[in-house]
Amino acid sequence: MNEIHYFQVKEWPYPVNYGKENEVVADVLIIGGGIAGCHAAINAAKRSAKVIVVEKAATIRSGCGGAGVDHWGSAFSNPCSKITPEEGVEGERMFAGMQMRYMPKHCQYITAKEGYDALLDAEKMGVQFRDVDDEFAGAPFRDEETKIMFAYDYDNKTTIRVRGGANIKPALYNELKRLGVEIYDRVMVTSLLNEGGKPGSRVIGATGVNVRTGEFYIFKAKATIISTAQPLRIWVFSTELAGSYSAHDDPNLAGDGCAMAWRAGAELALMEQTTPTSSAGGFRWPAYGVGHPGDTWYPCTIVDANGKEIPWVDKDGNILKTVEERSRAGSASPIRDLPERIKKGEFALPFYADLPGMPPDERRAIWGLMVGNEGKTREGIYLLYNKAGFDPDKDMLQANIMPPDCYSSVDWFQGWGVGPPQWLETAFGGRAGVVVDWDLKTNLEGLYAAGNQIAGFAGHPGASATGRYAGRKAAAYAKTASEPAIDRKQVEEEKARVYAPIMRNKGMGWKELQAGLCRVMQDYCGPYRNQEALIMGLRWLDSIRENEASIAYARNPHELMRVLECLVRITVGETMMHASLARKASSRELGFNRLDYPEMDPPEWNKFVTISLENGEVKVGELPLNYYLLPPNAPTYEENYKNHCDL
Amino acid sequence: MESKAYLVPNPMTPCQAIVIDPKLCTGCNECVEVCRTDVLVPNPEKGKPPIVLYPDECWFGGCCVGHCPVPGAIRMEYPLNQRVGWKRKETGEYFRIGMKNPPPPNTRPPVG
Numbered sequence: 199m200n201e202i203h204y205f206q207v208k209e210w211p212y213p214v215n216y217g218k219e220n221e222v223v224a225d226v227l228i229i230g231g232g233i234a235g236c237h238a239a240i241n242a243a244k245r246s247a248k249v250i251v252v253e254k255a256a257t258i259r260s261g262c263g264g265a266g267v268d269h270w271g272s273a274f275s276n277p278c279s280k281i282t283p284e285e286g287v288e289g290e291r292m293f294a295g296m297q298m299r300y301m302p303k304h305c306q307y308i309t310a311k312e313g314y315d316a317l318l319d320a321e322k323m324g325v326q327f328r329d330v331d332d333e334f335a336g337a338p339f340r341d342e343e344t345k346i347m348f349a350y351d352y353d354n355k356t357t358i359r360v361r362g363g364a365n366i367k368p369a370l371y372n373e374l375k376r377l378g379v380e381i382y383d384r385v386m387v388t389s390l391l392n393e394g395g396k397p398g399s400r401v402i403g404a405t406g407v408n409v410r411t412g413e414f415y416i417f418k419a420k421a422t423i424i425s426t427a428q429p430l431r432i433w434v435f436s437t438e439l440a441g442s443y444s445a446h447d448d449p450n451l452a453g454d455g456c457a458m459a460w461r462a463g464a465e466l467a468l469m470e471q472t473t474p475t476s477s478a479g480g481f482r483w484p485a486y487g488v489g490h491p492g493d494t495w496y497p498c499t500i501v502d503a504n505g506k507e508i509p510w511v512d513k514d515g516n517i518l519k520t521v522e523e524r525s526r527a528g529s530a531s532p533i534r535d536l537p538e539r540i541k542k543g544e545f546a547l548p549f550y551a552d553l554p555g556m557p558p559d560e561r562r563a564i565w566g567l568m569v570g571n572e573g574k575t576r577e578g579i580y581l582l583y584n585k586a587g588f589d590p591d592k593d594m595l596q597a598n599i600m601p602p603d604c605y606s607s608v609d610w611f612q613g614w615g616v617g618p619p620q621w622l623e624t625a626f627g628g629r630a631g632v633v634v635d636w637d638l639k640t641n642l643e644g645l646y647a648a649g650n651q652i653a654g655f656a657g658h659p660g661a662s663a664t665g666r667y668a669g670r671k672a673a674a675y676a677k678t679a680s681e682p683a684i685d686r687k688q689v690e691e692e693k694a695r696v697y698a699p700i701m702r703n704k705g706m707g708w709k710e711l712q713a714g715l716c717r718v719m720q721d722y723c724g725p726y727r728n729q730e731a732l733i734m735g736l737r738w739l740d741s742i743r744e745n746e747a748s749i750a751y752a753r754n755p756h757e758l759m760r761v762l763e764c765l766v767r768i769t770v771g772e773t774m775m776h777a778s779l780a781r782k783a784s785s786r787e788l789g790f791n792r793l794d795y796p797e798m799d800p801p802e803w804n805k806f807v808t809i810s811l812e813n814g815e816v817k818v819g820e821l822p823l824n825y826y827l828l829p830p831n832a833p834t835y836e837e838n839y840k841n842h843c844d845l
Numbered sequence: 846m847e848s849k850a851y852l853v854p855n856p857m858t859p860c861q862a863i864v865i866d867p868k869l870c871t872g873c874n875e876c877v878e879v880c881r882t883d884v885l886v887p888n889p890e891k892g893k894p895p896i897v898l899y900p901d902e903c904w905f906g907g908c909c910v911g912h913c914p915v916p917g918a919i920r921m922e923y924p925l926n927q928r929v930g931w932k933r934k935e936t937g938e939y940f941r942i943g944m945k946n947p948p949p950p951n952t953r954p955p956v957g
Binding site: 208209211212255256258259260264265331333361362364384409410437438448449450483484487488550552554555566567569570571573574576577578580581582583584585586587588589592593594595596598756 | 857858859878879880881882883886887888889896899901902904905906907908910911912921923927929930931932933934935940941942943944947948949950951952953954955956957
């Protein structure tokens with residue numbers, strides 16, 4: 199009999215102490231112990247700050263990048279790179295040829311300058327990324343002198359294959375321990391604390407609740423860095439559609455950082471953007487666990503059901519004859535009209551990844567070096583499939599079967615276009631979040647940000663680089679900052695809010711609340727929006743907060759976390775609706791459609807729209823697209839970096 | 846065949862996520878400590894295998910398996926709707942995750 203479904207109701211296995219207060223004091227408080235948070239902690243600690251890291255899960259493995267990394271992009275400062283950081287930031291290559299004007303490019307520049315340095319840091323902590331035992335000697339992607347191995351573009355050499363990437367997070371964790379950083383795992387931060395208890399004033403710490411014991415934490419700090427992740431499950435929630443978490447999106451990602459920053463008075467940008475990152479959860483396949491030609495599997499040979507090879511082309515559509523050419527031509531891909539050819543019967547589904555037909559080094563690089571180290575794929579794909587008898591020397595892994603049009607992208611496992619179209623998975627699309635300056639400081643004194651939380655940067659290089667930088671800046675600020683004084687009233691109000699769900703043992707469970715919020719977002723803040731529906735959506739969210747959310751129950755500290763996350767998502771949904779109301783124009787780049795303002799990208803709207811809370815009211819502002827290169831900043835990336843980087 | 850039935854709720858979600866072998870598990874709770882979503886909680890009985898409490902929140906990151914000190918004591922179980930197959934190029938044989946009598950395991954490490 200399966201214990202999952204038939205065990206008796208037993209007492210919660212951890213000691214429960216709801217409301218018990220713990221006060222912790224630090225120079226630098228880091229909220230979120232993922233890749234960005236760890237690098238921030240290490241760099242602040244190296245500048246002799248007393249550092250604490252607060253993490254909702256377990257720092258040893260938490261964060262979107264916690265399960266591993268197989269390739270390190272934006273490595274423009276590695277000794278073999280043919281592209282400079284400046285070219286990288288302005289060029290098309292950096293983000294897959296997409297026109298990206300709405301980017302906080304100063305954060306990209308910091309990544310371009312320091313991303314490779316962060317990898318060298320990791321190397322010192324024991325993450326071996328070079329081909330030290332010469333397994334790939336002579337391979338076309340290996341530099342014989344440095345033993346660095348490159349991916350995707352063997353000419354420009356800006357993306358590095360990370361040989362030991364599966365264990366990068368434990369290495370960072372050990373370094374935190376070595377440096378004496380205090381780690382508070384399983385603590386969900388619920389709010390930032392402001393000086394005088396007044397939102398908009400200096401940030402002087404945070405409150406948190408332990409998701410196992412229910413204990414309360416008051417963190418008092420001279421400087422605070424938010425390095426939490428992007429919001430997720432805003433539009434989609436179903437635990438019945440198993441497979442929801444087959445990408446890198448962790449079920450813990452509620453947008454805690456966004457919501458706490460907003461409530462404390464921080465300025466947010468691009469919350470209106472809703473570029474879907476992939477198909478809805480529940481319609482995906484295991485990440486990198488099916489045959490496909492993109493990302494970690496690039497440039498895999500694909501054959502159809504009858505063994506007929508699908509040709510690859512360069513960016514101009516010229517057929518590429520060899521496997522190696524695919525990594526020389528810039529943006530190569532399988533023939534662009536593949537969907538039409540499938541419909542005409544030229545290629546028969548299902549497709550297969552023809553690993554046995556590839557040169558041995560390329561085959562081993564995909565099924566070994568890459569799949570063996572990428573996040574979530576060492577245990578779940580590489581070792582699990584191998585144990586079931588998969589052998590890349592003999593076997594062709596099947597690709598998932600989808601409607602033909604879905605094969606126009608290359609990340610087939612994500613199932614682009616499969617599932618209901620209104621189920622947008624994420625709003626950030628890689629770039630929304632809090633607004634930061636060249637110090638990675640927000641508009642609030644004492645509050646800095648790094649990683650996914652600023653530019654919505656997904657991926658190790660951006661998270662590591664901005665983490666390092668923010669750690670230095672926060673440590674420097676903490677040296678001159680005055681002692682913070684906590685406002686007791688702000689703490690008491692937060693305690694009352696946080697513990698309300700445990701006072702109820704009936705009402706609404708968190709899953710119903712979560713699914714209901716998603717319905718509001720699908721209906722009122724979907725792919726096509728207008729003023730009337732958005733205003734109605736805000737009314738719905740407010741009404742849910744007043745009614746259903748105020749009867750949501752939590753029967754243990756874990757459920758309490760999930761209810762609090764629903765409250766976070768109500769706030770995040772509201773910021774998305776406010777931002778959507780503020781942008782009175784449609785935008786192709788932002789995936790933003792206003793039915794009442796259908797004109798696409800009119801020039802006067804080529805700007806960031808910002809929102810913040812001021813005295814309880816929503817304040818709308820704007821920033822030029824290149825605000826980071828306009829006064830009071832210097833006119834070039836290089837000068838600004840030099841003036842601010844503290845190196 | 847047992848002729849008894851019980852008043853029980855439906856399975857909570859269409860996946861098991863992880864399966865623990867109680868014969869091998871030492872109850873060290875290492876998996877509990879690395880899991881990011883508290884899918885597992887310690888067994889109130891010391892030394893007994895952890896309880897898989899929230900399989901519906903599993904991220905399939907595999908950290909619990911990777912950190913387990915006893916090989917085979919804990920394993921990931923992909924939901925049936927996430928299981929894939931492959932074809933042996935030479936023979937055309939078709940295999941899949943979850944089949945009876947699978948081909949012999951491939952023991953080659955990811956690198957080296």
